[in-house]
Amino acid sequence: MADIKAPVFPESVPDGTIVEWHVSAGDAVSRDQLLAEIETDKVVLEVIAPDDGVITTIVKNVDDTVLSDEVIAQFEAGAVAADTPKALSEEEAETGTTVDPTSVAAPIQPKEDTKAEGDYKDQSPAVRKAAKESGVNPADVQGSGRGGRVTKSDMVNPQLKTTSGSVIATAIGERAETRVPMTRLRKTVANRLLAATQETAMLTTFNEVNMKPLMDLRAKYKDQFEKRHGVKLGFMSLFVKAATEALKRFPAVNASIDGDDIVYHGYYDVGVAVSSDRGLVVPVLRDTDGMGLADVESGIRDYATKAREGKLSLDEMTGGTFTITNGGVFGSLMSTPIINPPQTAILGMHAINERPMAVNGQVVILPMMYLALSYDHRLIDGKDAVQFLVTIKELIEDPARLILDL
Structure with missing residues (x-):
């Protein structure tokens, strides 16, 4: 045994x-x-x-x-x-x-409902129990487990694949409520976010960036880039590289507070927020100063795949000296992202929208993105936070600066 x-x-x-x-x-x-x-x-x-x-x-x-x-x-x-x-x-x-x-x-x-019982028999004991108590057929539930498997949590708050008559009958005419325990991941995220707002002097500064130069660059080279490197050229890799360069120029943004000490990190580990079925996770790209654009894109792609499949390891989500989150993929125009402790800053990207802009006295329609930098004012002065964000703006609006180290 x-x-x-x-x-x-x-x-x-x-x-x-x-x-x-x-x-x-x-x-x-x-x-x-x-x-x-x-x-x-x-x-x-x-x-x-x-x-x-x-x-x-x-x-x-x-x-x-x-x-x-x-x-x-x-x-x-x-x-x-x-x-x-x-x-x-x-x-x-x-x-x-x-x-x-x-x-x-x-x-x-066996119960008289042999069809339902037949649907239950391949389920786990917890799912079978929940099915019997709720009357919801697991075959009608959209599973969130590996390979679409139905879990106990799915049975408590089911997302139905098809319309189940019995479920509709109980829902019509009622003001239903469902009490679901927080998952451990969701509870941890909630506690960390609450701690971040209570234990840091968090401020957010904003700027906007003209995405046209980056979009033109991508349109010109995306096919060649994918053919050579086997991965698509996105915007995130250039933001990661721009943020890394800005972190080099403003070490306080790459630092953390440990008690009464300030820890200045001599490396650049950038966390990239990724959405998964279980919640937001932040896998970390290590040593981004030594990564090329293709390395960053490949790393982000692999992390996104692992997040969807629930295969991210603890090591891949541990550490990080700075975080980038992109609410724009969900349509967010502007937000104030919350710091991921013990880090002292986080960059928020947002949706790209065409807006009328004044350029050399002329009104021009340009694809613009709002950027937000939330930072811990205990360590980072407002001047440094603003200049850090301006540095990213300048590098994105003129990508040649990244190559020429300007």
Whole structure:
């Protein structure tokens, strides 16, 4: 008999929560098969089978808190499941744990709704329990788990694939409310954002940038760039490079406060905010001063893919000396982004809109973007914050400056 343990968490992650079991006690599993998912403050971690065998006992159930390297199940390597599996008791169906066979009085009789029961049978115990309690058919629910799998959270607040008559019947004429516990990730984000507003002297300065030179550059070279590097040329890579250059010129923006000390970082690790089904995550591009545009674009593309698939690792989201967030992809015209502690500044990009601008005494229609820099006034003076943002504006409006180091 062997123990199946939770992954070893970094020091910054105290514990995790089991959000889903993909197997039940008594199930035969194969090597590297996904067994469970554990959500931490930053990422969802997978627990896989160490070898072929059988899950004998589930020690930690869905919603249980687990510590680093804690036993969550027991496993018998090389064993095979019984040819005729015993009937699950109601307790087993609801909790995913095994009960002494002598205590099982009789098999659970199937309900008359055989179609619904057939839809439930391939679901996890937590989903089956939620389906029975709510009357919502898991087959009608849009799953947010890996491969579209329906999770317990999906059943609590379902997004339906198709219109279910029973759901509509309960919704018509009612002022419905649904109480859903915060996920660990959402709770952590909420606490960090609240702390950022309460523990920093946060101010935001704004500017606007003419995107036409950058758009012209992209239109001229995007095909050649993609052919040579195998990745599309976007705007984010140029903003990352412009921000990196500005960080070199204004070290306080790349610094952090540690107690009574100021820590000036001699490297440039830029976090790029990425939206995922589980919330906003900020994977970090390391040493951006040594990266080319293609490296940045490739890194952002890979992070976005991992975020959608829930495969970002803790290391990929740890650290960072500066953050860039782009609300423009969702249509935001202007915002005041919140600092990501212990960083002291964050750059907000926004939507590109054509606006009438005065150029050399003439009114010209130009594609303009508002930029916002939120900063911690305890460390960064207003003058430096404004000049930092102006530096980014100048580099974007004249990309040749990046090449010529001007």
